[in-house]
Amino acid sequence: MHLVRDRAYEFGVRGIDPTKIWFDLESAVARKDKIVQDIVDGIYGWIKPNNRITFLRGQAEFTSPVDIRVDGQQITAVKSVIATGSRTADVQIPGLAKIGYLTNRDALMLQKVPASLIVIGGGYIGIEFAQMYARFGTDVTILSRSPLLMRHEEPELSERLAQVLTAEGIDVQLGATAVSAIKEGPHKVIITEIDGQAHRFKAEEVLYAAGRVPRVEGLGLEQAGVAVGPQGIIYDETLRTTAVNIWSLGDVNGGAMFTHRATYDGPIVALNAIKDAGRTVDYRVVPRAVFTQPALAGVGLTEAEALAAGYEVKVGTALFAHSGRAKAIGETEGMLKFIADAETGELLGGHILGPHADILIHQVVTAMYNKGTAESLYKSIHIHPTLSEMVKDAAKKLR
Amino acid sequence: MKQFDLVVIGAGQGGLPAAALAARLGANIALIEMGEVGGT
Numbered sequence: 001m002h003l004v005r006d007r008a009y010e011f012g013v014r015g016i017d018p019t020k021i022w023f024d025l026e027s028a029v030a031r032k033d034k035i036v037q038d039i040v041d042g043i044y045g046w047i048k049p050n051n052r053i054t055f056l057r058g059q060a061e062f063t064s065p066v067d068i069r070v071d072g073q074q075i076t077a078v079k080s081v082i083a084t085g086s087r088t089a090d091v092q093i094p095g096l097a098k099i100g101y102l103t104n105r106d107a108l109m110l111q112k113v114p115a116s117l118i119v120i121g122g123g124y125i126g127i128e129f130a131q132m133y134a135r136f137g138t139d140v141t142i143l144s145r146s147p148l149l150m151r152h153e154e155p156e157l158s159e160r161l162a163q164v165l166t167a168e169g170i171d172v173q174l175g176a177t178a179v180s181a182i183k184e185g186p187h188k189v190i191i192t193e194i195d196g197q198a199h200r201f202k203a204e205e206v207l208y209a210a211g212r213v214p215r216v217e218g219l220g221l222e223q224a225g226v227a228v229g230p231q232g233i234i235y236d237e238t239l240r241t242t243a244v245n246i247w248s249l250g251d252v253n254g255g256a257m258f259t260h261r262a263t264y265d266g267p268i269v270a271l272n273a274i275k276d277a278g279r280t281v282d283y284r285v286v287p288r289a290v291f292t293q294p295a296l297a298g299v300g301l302t303e304a305e306a307l308a309a310g311y312e313v314k315v316g317t318a319l320f321a322h323s324g325r326a327k328a329i330g331e332t333e334g335m336l337k338f339i340a341d342a343e344t345g346e347l348l349g350g351h352i353l354g355p356h357a358d359i360l361i362h363q364v365v366t367a368m369y370n371k372g373t374a375e376s377l378y379k380s381i382h383i384h385p386t387l388s389e390m391v392k393d394a395a396k397k398l399r
Numbered sequence: 400m401k402q403f404d405l406v407v408i409g410a411g412q413g414g415l416p417a418a419a420l421a422a423r424l425g426a427n428i429a430l431i432e433m434g435e436v437g438g439t
């Protein structure tokens with residue numbers, strides 16, 4: 001709420017009494033529920049009238065490669081698609097299950113803003129919820145086992161993001177391993193190891209957001225002849241599993257667990273299963289984003305990854321603080337960092353922390369998809385005054 | 400016992416577009432979901 005107040009004042013709004021504004025979580029949750037319900041209704045809206053689709057509610061389990069049981073009912077499947085997604089990883093912290101914790105699902109259904117919250121996990125789910133609740137007025141602590149938030153992203157940018165969150169009042173603890181949990185009066189205490197020392201973090205609620213795993217249990221995959229590896233279901237480049245008549249897609253295959261990956265996979269599986277089209281997946285360029293403010297988006301390799309892969313690299317960076325548009329909207333925090341192959345000029349990776357990073361990254365995505373160099377980014381004319389000019393700027397600076 | 404050309408297990412982000420296109424391609428499909436459609 002302080003943010004709304006301060007920003008409104010900055011933009012010239014007067015007459016808001018800071019003591020008279022408050023945030024009503026119940027209304028916000030009701031608004032979210034309505035949006036979700038509209039989406040769900042929309043889905044039933046096209047499934048139900050489709051006379052080629054029979055919708056069955058229940059938990060499916062293979063009893064053979066062609067037989068599936070759905071809550072007691074038995075059906076025969078000439079071909080199948082496993083699209084069962086992922087679930088929150090099992091809690092490994094002694095005591096936590098006993099004292100109770102929130103999952104991401106619960107954290108979207110609270111009716112009251114908790115006074116304090118410990119978020120276990122420094123990945124995108126943990127960070128997004130941490131900032132959201134901090135902005136609702138909760139005292140938030142992030143416990144990240146990795147010494148970096150978003151450990152697979154460009155370190156320079158994730159360090160900046162950690163600084164931004166810290167400046168907002170979030171207690172960001174890096175290299176912090178939660179080892180056990182106890183209850184102390186109304187509070188939950190997470191005993192945490194940092195640099196070999198035990199620390200205690202205390203809060204009203206705990207959100208467990210330390211990773212997701214493919215949902216393969218209870219599916220009867222052995223009876224189906226579908227093999228599972230350490231990442232998830234084992235699949236070939238046509239998304240076929242080890243069973244000739246069964247395909248799998250999305251989160252259950254592990255790797256890039258994103259909606260845009262699952263929606264990319266879906267039609268490929270349909271073509272291969274129904275038309276025997278032999279379509280192969282192309283995962284060379286899969287972008288990702290963290291919807292914090294500023295947002296963090298990335299595609300391809302980080303500088304360290306490119307060096308480790310044996311490339312000689314060129315690096316280009318630019319700061320949003322130098323963008324007129326960023327100044328105008330009052331969001332100057334952040335930077336861009338692009339990496340290219342020094343020999344061929346081919347773009348190897350793009351990383352953006354800043355306003356609308358989730359949108360801006362797509363210029364890099366399309367260039368990289370075409371195995372392009374940065375030339376198309378810095379030689380093409382970009383509209384002024386836009387944040388996109390910063391993409392051009394960072395590309396021009398590659399050296 | 401009912402038989403289908405294609406059974407899609409999970410009506411989430413990937414299962415839905417798979418079922419939608421398979422239906423357009425003429426297959427007779429069962430779409431199974433244990434929770435709510437739309438996925439995670």
Ligand SMILES: Cc1cc2nc3c(=O)[nH]c(=O)nc-3n(C[C@H](O)[C@H](O)[C@H](O)COP(=O)(O)OP(=O)(O)OC[C@H]3O[C@@H](n4cnc5c(N)ncnc54)[C@H](O)[C@@H]3O)c2cc1C
Nearest residue numbers: 060085250251257258259262409411412413433434438439
């Ligand atoms: C908190 C959170 C935030 C996220 N934010 C983003 C984001 O901003 N951008 C992004 O790209 N991705 C995001 N993701 C990831 C995204 O939700 C997943 O990558 C995506 O939903 C995967 O699609 P899927 O089809 O593989 O699985 P899902 O969409 O999860 O669908 C799987 C479906 O299968 C059903 N199911 C499972 N087992 C069975 C069974 N035996 N029988 C019948 N039905 C079954 C489940 O009920 C579920 O409906 C987020 C995930 C979480 C948890």
